[in-house]
Amino acid sequence: MSLADEYQVSGGVSADDLVEQYAPLVKKVALHLLARLPHGTELDDLIQVGLIALLEAARNYNASKGASFETYARIRLRGAMLDEVRAADWAPRSVYKKQRDLVTATREVENRTGQEATPAEVAELLEVDLDEYHDILADASSAKFFSLNQMMDDTEYDPAAPPSQQNNPSQELQKSEFFASVADAIQELPEREGLVMSLYYVEELNLKEIGAVLGVSESRVSQIHSQAVVRLRARLGEEWGAADNVE
Numbered sequence: 001m002s003l004a005d006e007y008q009v010s011g012g013v014s015a016d017d018l019v020e021q022y023a024p025l026v027k028k029v030a031l032h033l034l035a036r037l038p039h040g041t042e043l044d045d046l047i048q049v050g051l052i053a054l055l056e057a058a059r060n061y062n063a064s065k066g067a068s069f070e071t072y073a074r075i076r077l078r079g080a081m082l083d084e085v086r087a088a089d090w091a092p093r094s095v096y097k098k099q100r101d102l103v104t105a106t107r108e109v110e111n112r113t114g115q116e117a118t119p120a121e122v123a124e125l126l127e128v129d130l131d132e133y134h135d136i137l138a139d140a141s142s143a144k145f146f147s148l149n150q151m152m153d154d155t156e157y158d159p160a161a162p163p164s165q166q167n168n169p170s171q172e173l174q175k176s177e178f179f180a181s182v183a184d185a186i187q188e189l190p191e192r193e194g195l196v197m198s199l200y201y202v203e204e205l206n207l208k209e210i211g212a213v214l215g216v217s218e219s220r221v222s223q224i225h226s227q228a229v230v231r232l233r234a235r236l237g238e239e240w241g242a243a244d245n246v247e
Contacts, residue, residue: 022073025070025074026050057069103233105117107234138226196221
């Protein structure tokens, strides 16, 4: 692409200028994702992948599509970073089984009592102590099995994609209905869990920032988030599973 083409495509700004202007967005997106990714994921690795994705986004961006460059770049950055992590599926099958057991137990307790399942009740049903329960929950905070954030990234609309690569109306309706169900279910979460979900997914604060708002540690915020996602999966049941399979 010539410099003249780059200028036209980006709405009057060259690709190099876009990269320079939006470079801070790479770190912001990386920090937001880092706390939800497997333990050991390096921030520098995410940033490196993100910078490459930002450059590609700047070269491919077309202002005539209607979306702002920041919206377009954010989608590309998240996708590139998640693809990098997904290349190595870190979690053994035993982790996924324990997580499914955690969801099933949470659903069973809430169906039986009609109230929010407590860690002690779920741990008792699983026949584990609270320490092991929290270990399973910690694994859940990293495994993609529980990543609501990944699901949202996977289903974001890409304004630059050709029609053949965009979802058909039926798929869009299914996703729209699912996310409406998630939004309703979040409203029914315990107050602190609902607040964490709102701050993380709507306000896009990272876990450290949320901890400062709530006056708790970053690890405690991670634990609250994981518990909220477990509860959501338990309550949405098959509907969540169907959404996982939407491509």
